[in-house]
Amino acid sequence: MIFITIGTQEPFDRLIKAMDEIAGLYKNKEFVAQVSNTNYVSNNLKTVEFLEPAEFEKLFNEAELIVSHAGMGSIISALTKRKPILVVPRLMKYREHRNEHQLATAKKMEQLGYIRVAYDTDELKDKVMEILKLEAVEPLRNLGNYASVELLESLRLDAINVK
Amino acid sequence: MKVLAVASAGGHWIQLLRLTKAFEGNEIIYISTKMGFKTMVGDNEYHIIQDSNRKNKLGLLKTFMQVIKLVKSIKPSIIITTGAAPGLMCIVAGRILGIKTVWVDSIANVEELSMSGKIASKIAHIIYTQWPELATGKIKYRGSILS
Numbered sequence: 001m002i003f004i005t006i007g008t009q010e011p012f013d014r015l016i017k018a019m020d021e022i023a024g025l026y027k028n029k030e031f032v033a034q035v036s037n038t039n040y041v042s043n044n045l046k047t048v049e050f051l052e053p054a055e056f057e058k059l060f061n062e063a064e065l066i067v068s069h070a071g072m073g074s075i076i077s078a079l080t081k082r083k084p085i086l087v088v089p090r091l092m093k094y095r096e097h098r099n100e101h102q103l104a105t106a107k108k109m110e111q112l113g114y115i116r117v118a119y120d121t122d123e124l125k126d127k128v129m130e131i132l133k134l135e136a137v138e139p140l141r142n143l144g145n146y147a148s149v150e151l152l153e154s155l156r157l158d159a160i161n162v163k
Numbered sequence: 164m165k166v167l168a169v170a171s172a173g174g175h176w177i178q179l180l181r182l183t184k185a186f187e188g189n190e191i192i193y194i195s196t197k198m199g200f201k202t203m204v205g206d207n208e209y210h211i212i213q214d215s216n217r218k219n220k221l222g223l224l225k226t227f228m229q230v231i232k233l234v235k236s237i238k239p240s241i242i243i244t245t246g247a248a249p250g251l252m253c254i255v256a257g258r259i260l261g262i263k264t265v266w267v268d269s270i271a272n273v274e275e276l277s278m279s280g281k282i283a284s285k286i287a288h289i290i291y292t293q294w295p296e297l298a299t300g301k302i303k304y305r306g307s308i309l310s
Contacts (some may be wrong), residue, residue, distance in 0.1 A: 052199040108273040148306030150288035155185035
C-alpha cells in the first residue's frame, strides 16, 4: 500500500491529482490518501479526511512507501517508523502555502540525505515508478524517538534554572 | 515542578513530543489544538485550545483569552513551545504572568525564523533555532529534534 498524506492544513490537489493518475497505472496496488478540503474527485485513490492518531499510525505502518507534502510532521513520522518517504513541497505560486518554506525544508532535508524529493509532478511520477520497481524500498535514514542529547540537556538545564 | 508544553497540530506537535523527555521527573501538562492528541501523551494532563492563525483576527483574540485563563489556572514554572500562533500566545501569557518561557523554532524554518519565532525572539526568555546558520547571540543552537 502507498500512503499519501498532505498534513493538516490546506488542500494540496496538485499532489492528489498526480498520485491519482499514477495509481491508475497500478491496478493491483492500493493507494490511500489523506486529504483535506479538497474539490478533486479521485478515481483510483481511496481517500480519507483528517485521521485520529491511531488510524494515522495504522496506515503509516502498513504502507511500503509514504508520499507527502514537505511537512516536518510527515517527514519525522516516516523516519521514526522506518518508512521510505518521497516528498513534494507545497509551492506558494500555486497557493498551496503562504510562503516558500516547504521548498527550503525539502531541499535542506534532501541535501542532508534524509528524504527523497520530487519538485514537480513529472518528477513525482518518474520517482514513484522508479521506487516501485525496486524489490524492497528502504528509508534513506532512520530516527529515534527523541531530540538530540545536546538539545534535551540544554532544555533540562533551562528548567532547572527557573528562579 | 510543572512544565507546560504547547504546540499546534501537525509538525509543531510531533517536534514538541520529541523534546519533553528533557523534563522527565516533572509534571508535564500539554496543550494542543486537536482532541485526539490526548491519546499521545499517556497519563499527562492534556488541554485543547481552538486553533487560529493570522487570517482570523477575532479567532486569535478568542484563543488568546482561552490561553490566558488556562495558563493562569495551570500555574506552570516554565512554558515550552515549538509554535505556532497558539504557542506564541502561551509565551505572551507566560510573560504577563511572570513565568519562564522557552521557544524552540520549528526545524521547518531552515532559511529564517518563522514569523511567530521572530516575534517570540523579542518576548521569550530563551529561544532556540534548530539550524546552526540561524543562531545569533540571543538565538541559541544546541542541536535539533533530528536524532
